[in-house]
Amino acid sequence: MAAASTVPGLDTAHLEEHGWAIVRGVVDPGVCARACRCIDDILGPAVHTVQADGRGQSDEALEATGSRWPDPEGLPLISSGGPWRTKVMHPIRDSVTAELVAPLAPLFAELYRCERPQDLKLLQHMFTRTDALPPTESAAATDSSSPSWHLDDAFLEEHRTSTPMQMYYHSMLALSPVRANGAPYLVCPHSMRRAREIVRGLGDAEDLFDPGEGRTVLPALILPRIPKEEGPPHEIYLEQGDLLIHDPMLTHSASDNLGAVPSRHVVFSTFFDASAIGRTLVGLRNRMAAAPPSKFPRELREALPQEWRSLLEWELPLQDESRAQSLAEQSRILSAGVTSMEEKGRAEAEPAAEGAQGGSSSSSSSRKHDGAPRL
Ligand SMILES: O=C(O)CCC(=O)C(=O)O
Ligand SMILES: [Fe+2]
16 A cells, blocks of 8 residues: 655545545635635626526536537636536636646645656636525525535545555635635535445455446445435535645535625635546546646636646546446446345344444444444
8 A cells, every 4th residue: 555645734644534634724815815806707796696697608518518618718617506606617817826726736746646746737626606695595595405415526445545646636725714604515424434435345346347437437326325314414614725625535515605704715626647547537527527628728827837837738538428328337237236245245244233233342344333234
């Protein structure tokens, strides 16, 4: 196994165990405030309805058509992420975007154990503004809001332990404070441990799918097997300039802005090591895959320090339709394989279930603590 990374200010042990960690004060508050103004200029003032029409294609539309990102000289991509939540993606033609990328790059190069800084690549840079719900909506939301739990992606253990890392982390940089009732990011405690147990438990099933694109079926397989009853969601609060790094295998959800701040601005960035191209970075069918690096505009490219311009030089193989169909079939086979492994595990554990609590202190796995084994 590779030695763990050490990154100043980052609790990598916490990241490994819980799937998230915060690095405080990564970007200067003045830069954050300028980035907020840039987004407000694009979207208009934070009001109770944001019009996303006519200013670019939505990322869902890009996914559906498989079409490429809008011309980098054109307008930013804007789409709605639910009521009062708006996503803005490149091309954002403001040099402040470079000031949000440059402080993060050395941190990710170290975290991924990149051989050379030039190997680090920027996959996405997505701004989200979550405006306060109007009071009438806010009252209803406290009664009925249900988090939309999901995983963004999943990796095998070997993708984490390889040097350089063949997985990526997402990050969320707070451009404004993120507080209680101000759209905090919600995470499901213990979900990371569960997700990794499931992936480790695949063991024999691993050869059912190829280690590259087949991996993209994993999130759909993992999510239904993660219990939600293990405690209330954990809310993550950030000060302006703080960076949250989160594992895409962590079950999480956005939340509404119930009025603690007029609008919550964050930028999601995703970096990866170039050696993952064609290995784990294949077959992506989300907003990141639809976007070529040329989506990043001249303003970002030119404002990046010379040594980090290579962040924007990469190309991902696109997935064709027949490949997508064969992946759907693999997903079905894999799912069936895991279900039968679960059944087998349950049958084996049944006779021992009574004594499992008492005998679990030394070598028993955490699965046995529950009495009911789960993959
Ligand atoms: O805005 C948030 O807090 C989370 C958004 C999210 O989960 C996503 O974009 O995948
Ligand atoms: Fe997400």
